[in-house]
Amino acid sequence: MSLLSVQNLSVQFHDSYAGGETVRDISFNVEPGEIVGIVGESGSGKSTAMQAIMGLLPKRAEVKCQKLILSQEDITPPFSADGKSAVKEEKLYEKKMESIRGRQISMIFQEPLSYLNPTVKIGRQITEVIHAHDKACTRGGARQRAKELLDMVGIRRPAERMRQYSFELSGGMRQRVATAIALACEPRLLIADEPTTALDVTVQGQILQLIKRISKETGTAVLFVSHDLGVIASVCSRVIVMHNGKIVEEGVTDDIFREPRHMYTKELIEKASHLQKLPHSMVSRNPLFVAEHVTKQYPGRINREQTEAVNNVSFYINKGEIYGLVGESGCGKTTLAGMAAGVYQPTKGNILFKGVPLLKMNRQIQMVFQDVQSSLNPKMTIEDILEEPLQLNTKLSSEGRRKKVIETLNLVGLSPKDTEKYPQAFSGGQRQRIAIARALILEPELMICDEPVSSLDISTQEQILELLEQVQIEKQISCLFISHDLNVVKRISQRLGVMYEGVFVESGNTRSIYEDPWHPYTKTLLSAILPPNPKMAKRKRRMWKVKESGGKKLLGEGCPFAPRCGYAMECCYAQSPKTYTFGERKIACFLYSEEYTGKRNDDYKMTSQI
């Protein structure tokens, strides 16, 4: 007997903004205790289907379902053909769902910060849920249960944490708390809607393990919604692939990944595996852009404490090379990008572009941004957007400008017919193409891409990366490519730098770093990559154990990674490591220093120490 059985569920929006069916006639079952993955691009109707099951959709959505059974209980939403369902039925359904939500099915959302109430302490938020569903529970009992729950989701010192607010916790902790709330009433089904998408890779791995462990311990079935095949491959036993609101394929994870039958699944898996490939490296040493000991400090508001966003960073970019920059959110990548673009000036150190100090913005350096929604002016047509740089910087006639605009649009794979449209008329991937076209139209020598693909779907991601690669080869543009996703960076860059808390911990040839990471942090990052292949996922069951960053930063003294590092020695806390150079590879870690390892002499060939 399956736990959840969905038969012919359709959702339609009657709305001027979004017409048509978003979910079309889907049926599936979930057995008790299993983890089922639902994978598909954004807009494929995954989340809508989940919300329809929970009965959380707004009134303007028309939910049509033949049968929806949750552990032998009928929770089919009411539907009448004329579009207006009877008020009485609706009320009854709503009442029934109130008792089912939380107790039988509960949900974890993508962004825990917006899900948790910032004005209520964590402990209260959990006990509230317990009280809501179990009126007989005493205060002390609820508190005891909340402690147990927090302990179960892997939060140490739960009593202490219960007195904190959600903004005092890190992203991973918040997601743990959200999970604890979801589990408060021992639901039989947990719907996890992209629970790890907003988290850093290292934290993602921990949350996935947590969900897996909980499912095993408590026998809770999990419906795991994600767009990321790697995530799905590492946790789910069965997969449902959705495309355009329909289920195109369903089956055991191993089978789906080994022999996908449907074209769309094949495409998805191929694209995801493509990201795993390494680029051919071709390094010509001819630095176009050099950063020397660059530091950026922001004056702090309270107590005038200075925070260092970027600390003593040196690197160079050769002509015609893509240089990758990886790091977690908040490590100073974007600040560094801003300095490279000349938007801000470094507090200390020099930035040289073509051998000349970069003191203000240079037309030869252009930028592509992360957020496709805000990187194009919504009040300008595509033609205006692309024409403006030419108007300002060249003496081309309007005919010449138009020709150039069309030429550039063709280069990025857009049709010249689109010039009259506004950015709203385009999808995320297309907008990013327009943004790339804007950056390219002045024929810059250096393009800075700040997370250009992280707000895009996996298949669009691949297309944009291909485009960047093709453009870079065609035009011989150098590129500083910034991402939090090691997969993406390693796919496209020839050399890369790994950043942690404003410091370059390791840099060198992409291939050699990927094949043999030296710094403990790089190793952690690499081990957090989830291959879209269930076999590989099983093989590397154990992820590198790292603690989450506690939010408290040791300023000045010590290696920034030391509190999270498994190899931390005494010296790591006392002073910050210098950067040691071994050929192409540069590394900031005491494991590779002469004085602390004593292994090093002139002809010693350094290898990974971990």
Next chain:
Amino acid sequence: MKAMFRKNPLLTAGLIILILVILLAVLVPVFSPYSYQAQDVDRQNLSSSVSHIFGTDKFGRDIFVRVWYGTRISLLVGLGSTAICGLFGILYGSAAGYAGGKTDLILMRLADIIDAIPSLLYVILITLALGANVGSILLGICISGWIDLARIVRGEVMRLKTREYCIAARMTGATAGRILRRYILPNGAGPVIVNITFMVPKAIFTEAFLSFVGAGISAPAASLGTLIQDARSQMLVYPAQILYPILILCILLLSMNLIGAGVEAGENQSEARMFISFSQGKGYRG
């Protein structure tokens, strides 16, 4: 255009009433056989008739002409002060918001100082110094009327200037003026326009109030406020005389407020639409 009217009945109704009022205010004094200031001792305090639609006042002047003449002045004050305040407020706010830092601090504190003195005091002082006419009332209203708008514009500019499209425009060499004109102001126009539409009724009301308390337009020129004030002395005997100007003032204010509400609703709607399109093209951010 048609679709817009159907979608936004508030704005449509407001515009229709306003256009009617404007037409009447422009045409009635031109085509009427009576002048707004000619007195006629034989025709004092007449009630409504075919020749005098609203009757006559205690000096025998035709109230219909005087009311529409007064509406002209009210409209002039309302629209004129809004135009001046709007222009100045946008320029001032943009400058403060875009420059930021010390310039912003100095400009905004200066505005605070001007704003610290009640605006009525300005108007009264200026009418005392420069005489009670439309010009001095306009000036009085405009001295501090732009400040609220400047604050709103400043906020919008500060919010939008860090948007990535502005940075991209700066990187391609666009000047500050160009960025403001083409990138920031079109995108921040919503709240600014809403605020501007509400400035018109506020100014009309201020003028009517001033004229009513006697600090406004002086006789024989008439504004709606002075008409109400004039009729007040015989309110119990001839209530119609006070009723007509009040009615017209109400209609005028109503139309303006309808337009304001309509623009605001339209703004929210387009924002809602934008929100929906955002959430559909849902972005995953790491």
